[in-house]
Amino acid sequence: MQTMEHSMLFFLSLGIYHGINPGMGWLFSVSIAMQKESTKKIFTSQIPIALGHLASLIVTLIIFETLKNIIPIYYAKIFFASILILFGTYKIFDRAHMNWVKMNVGNRDLILWSFLMASSHGAGLMLIPGFNTEAKHHTIINIFKSGIMPLALHMIGMIIISTTIAYVVYKVIGLRILRTAWVNFDYLWSYALIIGGLFIFFG
């Protein structure tokens, strides 16, 4: 990323992108609100979903920073680029379902569900092109400092979009939109990862 501003825009945009994906939580919030007949549930269910998503990003960030510290920069770049490209390619073909969660969920279920959805889709990996792949952060404090703004922006983008879509679908548009406006996010997602990988490599 060329400048700080571009980088921050990148994290915010990806947050918006994750928020739009029905597989990242807004659709779950709509169904919970419908099942319980409560608009409030749209907002309360978004909290554990956001926490699970954030937890997945933090885990990825820590792994990223740790690897950066032990591998020479040049190889680290190749490594991260390869991971994104390979994972993206894999996701084009992998369409496995999650089996363990069902419709009747509590907050803990939602946190874990969101964590696993974000992790299995490589939500954190997608952010890597925006992080500084060259500077080393040797301490937890440093990692925290470098990660807090990107993650905060990402989460703000995601929560606002995800909650807004859930609310609008539930209160205004209705579920009919699922029949007409549902593009295959898994494909777009895969290509986003691959493009991110190419960016690290050539960027």
Place this chain on the structure above:
Amino acid sequence: MGMTADKTFYPTAKMAMEAPKEELAYIATLNVHGKPDSLSTVDVNPESDSYLSRVGELTFPNIGDELHHFGWNACSAHLCPYAPHPDVERRYLLIPGLRSSRMYIVDTKDNPRDPKIIKTIEPEELMEKTGYSRPHTIHCGPEGIYVSALGGGTKSGEGPGGIFLMDHLTLDIKGQWENDRGPQHYAYDFWWHLGHDRVITSEWGTPDLFENGLNLEAAVAGKYGHKIHIWDLKTHNHLHELDLGKEHQMVLELRPSKNPKNTYGFVGVVVNTQDLSASIWTWYLEKDEWKIKKTITIPAQPAAVEDLPAPLKQFGAVPPLITDINLSLDDKFLYVSCWGTGELHQYDVSDPFNPKLAGMVEIGGVAKKKAHPNGSPATGGPQMVELSRDGKRLYFTNSLYSSWDDQFYSDIKGWFVKADVSQSGGITLDKDFFMDFGDQRTHQVRLQGGDSSSDSFCFPNEE
């Protein structure tokens, strides 16, 4: 796999009623005279030149499969929010042989009139991987295909029946579904309340009780199934059993409310051994406790002894024998097949605890032998019944299970008919719609694009 959701998927049951009219019907057609069974495709589009003719027949390569029920690989459940994969297509029909324990998977996409076998799961593989045999009901769930099976995993089928899972992408068997089956032993049908993570299963009997025909002594002794079971969809554990009383023999088709918010449903009981009546029961959740009560009783009809087949002569009456039921997608009308008396009843079940008879058609019947309105003689009686998604067209066939057909209707010839449902309730046989299948026996009907018993929904109806 496409870029947008399969157009036959609907988020809610009520929305699915807006679906376009079906153009093709698939029918399991059974042969009993040393010939293989087949899957017939019938043109049900009145605008078409080939309307009401068999436009395709896929003959299977083995003899004695005894096709019975079958179902789709995918349905509206793929819109469920926790694992949304709407790009999976409703494309393959999974067709089990109830007697052979073989399963055929056919592809309807390239030429819907002329489906092709893409995979056969042999009985040995099915038994080894599932521990079950005699596969029966197919339901597509949000995360895979669920199949019930009536027998244990051996040739003779001893041991408990249950449910096994299949992968909806590879169409491979994944294995037995149950974690802790508790007291459950008999199996037959199953369905669920997706909004509450509950599965309901019912009981016919093990293969020794049905493969050689109805065992009357066993029925009188109360040895067929008379319970339903409630399970946790998350943990795969048995939670409760509800015993209808052992005089209520053979608890078959389960039709839960299509609205995942609700916690009630209907189940049909074939016969009450005390008075030969048949019944419909409503199960429901009340203050965290599952309960069930009888909400419809259909009495036996007296008949002259000379009009009765051997098993019924001693009774001097025809039992209604409820063998199949179907519920409209708006949970408003319940259709009930009385295979013995040759009647198909329509009940208004807007109040699930007080069903009201809203309509009825008569065709066939053990003693009445009522002809179709077009004048064609009709053997057998209304059996497998399927309703179009819009709730306006009711299709049904007349064969139950080969050895049972032979006991009650020794001269049975297969047919396929349609009844029209009027807006305010009431049903009438379409006098132009009678398809004679001759020696082939007709069983389950599935409608192209889905029907009223093919889909499950995760979203409650919008107000």
